Amino acid sequence: MDVPHGFNPTLILALNLAGTFIFGLSGGLAAVRAKLDLFGILVLAAVVGLAGGITRDLLIGTPPATFRDWRYLAAAGAAGLVSYFARPQLERVQRGVLVFDAFGLGLFCVTGATKSLDFGLGPAQAILLGAITGIGGGMLRDVLLREVPTVLRHELYAIPALLGAGVLVAAQESGSTNPVWPVLGVVVCVSVRLAGLKYRVNVPIAPSERDRGQSRD
Amino acid sequence: MDVPHGFNPTLILALNLAGTFIFGLSGGLAAVRAKLDLFGILVLAAVVGLAGGITRDLLIGTPPATFRDWRYLAAAGAAGLVSYFARPQLERVQRGVLVFDAFGLGLFCVTGATKSLDFGLGPAQAILLGAITGIGGGMLRDVLLREVPTVLRHELYAIPALLGAGVLVAAQESGSTNPVWPVLGVVVCVSVRLAGLKYRVNVPIAPSERDRGQSRD
Amino acid sequence: MDVPHGFNPTLILALNLAGTFIFGLSGGLAAVRAKLDLFGILVLAAVVGLAGGITRDLLIGTPPATFRDWRYLAAAGAAGLVSYFARPQLERVQRGVLVFDAFGLGLFCVTGATKSLDFGLGPAQAILLGAITGIGGGMLRDVLLREVPTVLRHELYAIPALLGAGVLVAAQESGSTNPVWPVLGVVVCVSVRLAGLKYRVNVPIAPSERDRGQSRD
Numbered sequence: 001m002d003v004p005h006g007f008n009p010t011l012i013l014a015l016n017l018a019g020t021f022i023f024g025l026s027g028g029l030a031a032v033r034a035k036l037d038l039f040g041i042l043v044l045a046a047v048v049g050l051a052g053g054i055t056r057d058l059l060i061g062t063p064p065a066t067f068r069d070w071r072y073l074a075a076a077g078a079a080g081l082v083s084y085f086a087r088p089q090l091e092r093v094q095r096g097v098l099v100f101d102a103f104g105l106g107l108f109c110v111t112g113a114t115k116s117l118d119f120g121l122g123p124a125q126a127i128l129l130g131a132i133t134g135i136g137g138g139m140l141r142d143v144l145l146r147e148v149p150t151v152l153r154h155e156l157y158a159i160p161a162l163l164g165a166g167v168l169v170a171a172q173e174s175g176s177t178n179p180v181w182p183v184l185g186v187v188v189c190v191s192v193r194l195a196g197l198k199y200r201v202n203v204p205i206a207p208s209e210r211d212r213g214q215s216r217d
Numbered sequence: 218m219d220v221p222h223g224f225n226p227t228l229i230l231a232l233n234l235a236g237t238f239i240f241g242l243s244g245g246l247a248a249v250r251a252k253l254d255l256f257g258i259l260v261l262a263a264v265v266g267l268a269g270g271i272t273r274d275l276l277i278g279t280p281p282a283t284f285r286d287w288r289y290l291a292a293a294g295a296a297g298l299v300s301y302f303a304r305p306q307l308e309r310v311q312r313g314v315l316v317f318d319a320f321g322l323g324l325f326c327v328t329g330a331t332k333s334l335d336f337g338l339g340p341a342q343a344i345l346l347g348a349i350t351g352i353g354g355g356m357l358r359d360v361l362l363r364e365v366p367t368v369l370r371h372e373l374y375a376i377p378a379l380l381g382a383g384v385l386v387a388a389q390e391s392g393s394t395n396p397v398w399p400v401l402g403v404v405v406c407v408s409v410r411l412a413g414l415k416y417r418v419n420v421p422i423a424p425s426e427r428d429r430g431q432s433r434d
Numbered sequence: 435m436d437v438p439h440g441f442n443p444t445l446i447l448a449l450n451l452a453g454t455f456i457f458g459l460s461g462g463l464a465a466v467r468a469k470l471d472l473f474g475i476l477v478l479a480a481v482v483g484l485a486g487g488i489t490r491d492l493l494i495g496t497p498p499a500t501f502r503d504w505r506y507l508a509a510a511g512a513a514g515l516v517s518y519f520a521r522p523q524l525e526r527v528q529r530g531v532l533v534f535d536a537f538g539l540g541l542f543c544v545t546g547a548t549k550s551l552d553f554g555l556g557p558a559q560a561i562l563l564g565a566i567t568g569i570g571g572g573m574l575r576d577v578l579l580r581e582v583p584t585v586l587r588h589e590l591y592a593i594p595a596l597l598g599a600g601v602l603v604a605a606q607e608s609g610s611t612n613p614v615w616p617v618l619g620v621v622v623c624v625s626v627r628l629a630g631l632k633y634r635v636n637v638p639i640a641p642s643e644r645d646r647g648q649s650r651d
Binding site for chain 3: 031032033034035036037038039040041043044054058062063064067068070073083084085087088143144145146
């Protein structure tokens with residue numbers, strides 16, 4: 001259902017499972033750092049891996065698909081177990097995890113937008129739901145760990161997802177089913193995300209707040 | 218669907234969009250104060266403007282209607298942009314914003330209760346869903362900004378919404394389709410809210426806690 | 435719908451209402467302690483009593499059943515009122531409340547898993563949804579009160595729910611409709627929970643964190 005035209009469903013499934021696993025690592029590691037117990041680590045891995053897609057499906061008004069598919073639950077659970085046992089090793093490859101995370105973001109925003117268009121939502125909603133698929137899990141992770149969601153405060157994280165979903169939606173709305181567009185959507189999202197990380201680009205805060213310093217953590 | 222009997226749907230749409238915009242200002246301003254970035258400001262504006270109605274629709278078991286309608290998204294987005302650029306001007310007219318917010322609350326509780334009755338829910342549920350439509354967005358705003366929701370702690374905010382929805386539900390249950398009742402529901406909600414603000418009325422805390430002071434902020 | 439084979443629906447309803455009331459006490463007391471006002475106390479009672487089942491139904495993709503049934507709302511509301519007026523008396527019987535809470539957990543995990551199987555979800559999902567029915571309300575309570583959910587940090591709370599739901603699902607999947615299995619599921623959940631409380635058993639945190647002490651509260 002969330003397979004863009006011209007793609008092999010098995011390929012998309014494999015990529016989605018990989019994205020769920022990588023996102024799950026992000027949740028599991030955050031839980032390990034916050035000294036949650038093993039159950040908490042598994043829950044946080046599942047939250048980051050699955051909550052974006054579940055939120056998208058609730059907003060579309062269709063039963064959450066990934067929750068019914070045991071392979072997604074298994075991918076998230078595996079990520080939780082890896083986080084539990086291998087935090088030190090994962091910290092050492094943190095830069096690598098950020099690159100994989102960017103690919104997960106790119107993939108989820110494109111497949112999320114595809115599913116939204118398939119269910120008849122308008123282009124603006126499809127772009128938003130693509131981004132929500134990518135960023136929703138991380139937002140819920142931060143709320144559960146009692147933090148203001150990072151994605152709302154700084155860094156380029158939502159913008160790449162919106163751009164990637166936008167490429168897919170623009171192509172579909174203009175009638176093209178060329179498989180180059182979903183790939184381009186992923187590439188745009190990943191490139192902007194990695195460039196933002198490299199050059200430490202932040203979304204601006206309101207003009208009225210800029211001279212007041214960063215008094216709030 | 219959420220248009221009370223005897224009203225012009227276009228009028229209700231215009232009022233609902235105005236309510237979404239005003240509620241969006243409340244979210245956008247809170248985000249500006251918390252030094253969220255532009256994306257966070259837009260998200261908080263959308264959360265306060267839309268999350269109450271989305272929660273109501275999820276509890277009814279119908280796909281969230283406002284999310285599918287680009288005009289609501291546009292109203293919330295506009296409120297976010299205004300908050301981003303014009304915080305100082307908005308702070309100066311804060312008293313005015315509170316009055317508009319009371320109207321948004323009155324409108325949402327009446328239209329939320331109407332939609333719930335249309336979907337066959339009982340009168341108690343319709344009153345609750347009317348109030349949830351009005352207060353749900355503000356609660357999620359507070360959770361995202363890592364605060365205990367204001368509406369649970371003090372001030373008369375939920376009571377006016379419950380009363381306003383109660384007037385509408387009582388009239389509908391007694392078979393009246395006279396358009397005076399929805400108007401009266403809004404008037405009751407707005408009046409009680411504004412009187413509560415003026416005379417600083419709070420809902421009481423538990424008797425056992427009253428002599429312990431307000432040790433917790 | 436959530437009645438296991440061979441049971442009297444009226445009995446299950448009575449037990450579910452009792453579970454909702456007991457869970458509601460847990461939410462109401464937490465709200466009293468946090469000095470929420472009467473409205474906040476009622477909301478927290480409803481959240482702990484109902485949110486687990488509502489989350490389960492949203493994940494299944496069916497309209498939330500308990501929200502439509504005024505008896506569940508009344509049970510949660512009564513728990514809120516009792517918390518408001520009788521905190522001192524309740525604190526004195528806190529040990530008793532924990533035992534009742536264990537029964538609520540056992541009951542909800544078994545009826546939640548039953549409903550999930552009835553809706554055609556797989557065994558892993560049914561076990562998870564059984565546990566979510568039991569623990570979801572308490573997690574949302576903690577988020578609203580700005581705390582990292584207890585169930586993610588320590589104590590045996592989710593494990594008993596997973597075990598109880600597991601007994602029910604294993605029996606149903608093997609084709610047995612003998613009413614002894616749901617009862618055994620409840621007994622397993624309650625026993626493990628009470629034993630965990632008595633011997634202060636905790637789920638382990640990650641190996642890498644154990645020598646770092648409990649720097650985070």
